[in-house]
Amino acid sequence: MDAVDQAILRRLQRDGRQTNRELAEAVGIAPSTALERTRALRARGVITGVHAVADLEALGRGVQALISIRIRPQSREAIEAARDSLAALPETVGVFVVTGNEDVLVHIAVPSTAYLRDFVLDRLARRKEYVDVRTIVVYDHVAPAEQTELPADGSASGRTSRG
Amino acid sequence: MDAVDQAILRRLQRDGRQTNRELAEAVGIAPSTALERTRALRARGVITGVHAVADLEALGRGVQALISIRIRPQSREAIEAARDSLAALPETVGVFVVTGNEDVLVHIAVPSTAYLRDFVLDRLARRKEYVDVRTIVVYDHVAPAEQTELPADGSASGRTSRG
DNA sequence: ATTGAAATGGATCAGGG
């Protein structure tokens, strides 16, 4: 990942549909080179895909929630099964498998609070393998499109050690 | 949003770089029509953008966490300022503004647990306006690319009322 | 690893159903 790769990645995260020519000109290389670099980023698994993003409000899903769940039994199999089954629901935006008091956190977006209630009560709380189902309403969710490599050292201001 | 719009949205969420021709053939309309439909989806705000997605592991950021924070004062201004300031950090993958005991939940991805420690202690816990900073490690995070409209009624199996 | 040029194929628009 040299500076050119980083610039390409940054620009494609911002706009995944810009033409290869624009991209090449913006980063100062020939179109054929830009194409090869971009392909290499894909081949190395740095770029996993290019996706259109839909606005959840525009889809009539203006109510968002995070639902924490403990899975029983607390085995790898049960937790992975829960993760996949929850991720497959059309209401689901994301699933986190986490440490702490809960095992998974499900981010969902639904049309209304009535829908939210039915979803939680009828589809989650009823399952014997999901216990301690707790709902947190999400007022707002922002997700920066640009994800970059990080400098090795995270402390921009003030380290633990001084020497 | 008729069936054609939904099919277009679904396919562009899966692959935002497929050609307009492929798209048109897949959904069974002419390329010019597909172009117009796609533009309309953008114009209506259903499609907000097309973005390349980077693999956090490949970026050397294999350690993820969710950090819950209470904001003080608990005013709109303070919470929105915190949200924007947290979203602007290069470590941040997403920020949730939530109900409950905490005000915001920050999803971050960093290179190591040492980095995580420094980030939490030096960059968050030091701020007087962030109180009750709690870290949950994320073992796994999945986010389905496809987000669709939902049927008006969420209870696929078993309703509260019967008649 | 990068480039320039040639050919293949897609985006786009006008005109008509």
Added chain:
DNA sequence: CCCTGATCCATTTCAAT
């Protein structure tokens, strides 16, 4: 609102550096 067909332009390949 949708399609057909023509033009223009981007993508892609490849030989050479």
